[in-house]
Amino acid sequence: MKDVKILEIKQSVFADNDRQADMLRRELKEKGVFLLNLMSSPGAGKTTTLLRTIEALQGKLKIGVMEADIDSDVDARTIAESGVKVIQLHTGGMCHLDAEMTKQGLEGLDTGDVELAILENVGNLVCPAEFDTGASKNAMILSVPEGDDKPLKYPLMFSVCDVVLINKIDVVPYFDFDMDKCREYIRMRNPKAEIIPICAKTGEGIAQWAKWLETETRKWREE
Numbered sequence: 001m002k003d004v005k006i007l008e009i010k011q012s013v014f015a016d017n018d019r020q021a022d023m024l025r026r027e028l029k030e031k032g033v034f035l036l037n038l039m040s041s042p043g044a045g046k047t048t049t050l051l052r053t054i055e056a057l058q059g060k061l062k063i064g065v066m067e068a069d070i071d072s073d074v075d076a077r078t079i080a081e082s083g084v085k086v087i088q089l090h091t092g093g094m095c096h097l098d099a100e101m102t103k104q105g106l107e108g109l110d111t112g113d114v115e116l117a118i119l120e121n122v123g124n125l126v127c128p129a130e131f132d133t134g135a136s137k138n139a140m141i142l143s144v145p146e147g148d149d150k151p152l153k154y155p156l157m158f159s160v161c162d163v164v165l166i167n168k169i170d171v172v173p174y175f176d177f178d179m180d181k182c183r184e185y186i187r188m189r190n191p192k193a194e195i196i197p198i199c200a201k202t203g204e205g206i207a208q209w210a211k212w213l214e215t216e217t218r219k220w221r222e223e
Contacts, residue, residue: 014130014131017098017099017100017131017132018099018132020098020099020100020103020134021098021099021132021133021134022134023099023134024099024102024103024106024133024134025134025135025136028106028117028134028136029136029220031111032115032220032221033106033111033114033115033116033117034115034116034117034136034137034216034217034220034221035102035106035117035118035119035133035134035135035136036116036117036118036119036135036136036137036138036139036213037102037119037121037128037133037135037137037138037139038050038118038119038120038121038139038140038141039121039124039125039128039129039138039139039140039141039157039161040123040125040140040141040142040143041123041124041125041143041146042123042124043123043143044123044141044142044143044146044167045141045143045167045168045200045201046075046120046123046141047075047078047079047120048200048201049141049165049167049198049200049206049209050065050079050118050120051078051079051082051200052200052203052206053118053206053209053210053213054079054082054084055082056206056207056209056210057116057210057213057214060214061115061116061214061217062113062114062115062116063084063085063114063115063116063117063118064084064085064086064087064109064110064111064114064116064117064118065079065084065085065086065087065109065117065118065119065120066086066087066089066102066105066106066109066117066118066119066120067079067086067087067088067089067120068089068091068097068101068105068119068120068121068122069088069089069090069091069122070090070091070092070093070094070095070122071090073088075088075120076088085109085110085114086109087105087108087109089101089104089105089108091122094122094127095122095124095126095127095128096121096122096124096127096128096130096131097119097121097122097128097131097133098131098132098133099131099132099133099134101133102119102133102134102135103134105119115217115221116213116217119133119135121133125150125154125157126154126156126157128157129154129156129157129159129160130156136216136220137162137163137216138160138161138162138163139161139162139163139164139165140157140158140161140163140164140165141164141165141166141167142164142165142166142167142182143166143167143168144166144167144168144169144171144172144175144177145168145171145175145177147175147176147177148177148178148179148181148182148185149181149185150182150185151182151185151186151188151189152185152188155189158185158186158189158190158193159189159190160190161190161193162192162193162194162216163193163194163195163196163209163212164186164190164193164194164195164196165196165197165198165205165209166179166182166195166196166197166198167198167199167200168199168200168201169197169198169199169204169205170199170201170202170204179197183195194212196208196209196212
């Protein structure tokens with residue numbers, strides 16, 4: 001039987017994206033811009049958490065936000081009311097952003113006066129974790145109603161994140177959610193991940209999260 005050439009397209013795509021991501025990270029480092037890639041499933045509370053974060057860091061860091069969605073500009077309009085620079089990114093049906101898309105977004109945002117750029121990625125626990133955006137750090141939000149076993153079901157998402165925010169802790173009494181088990185499962189996937197329980201609605205835990213983000217941003221800019 002005649003041999004057939006096989007080309008692993010997926011590996012090629014990932015390798016090319018990784019190169020672009022590394023280049024983007026170097027560019028951002030030279031410019032002194034810290035890029036946070038914020039991920040979660042739909043409805044986990046990304047936008048509300050982001051608003052609380054902006055409020056907590058007001059006057060401490062110059063912030064710019066990129067809102068990524070398949071369509072609509074609802075979240076961008078909400079963030080714009082906080083007074084920070086914001087741009088809406090439409091992915092044209094794609095469920096994630098890659099390094100090139102992120103670079104286009106940063107150019108559109110104009111990061112000349114930005115110290116902390118935040119990418120609110122498309123709501124999805126699979127695709128966004130597969131593509132390096134060139135971010136300085138990755139963060140994800142797990143909300144209590146989603147269950148404490150999410151780290152077991154979506155291992156890659158939790159393994160690529162530097163910090164995990166466990167949101168909506170105010171409703172723990174109403175759900176079968178074990179905080180200790182959740183921490184254990186996250187540690188199984190990523191022993192080095194910072195874990196911060198928060199409630200974006202009430203503001204609980206936001207100060208600790210904002211302090212972590214401010215510290216990481218300043219380290220990135222000063223090193």
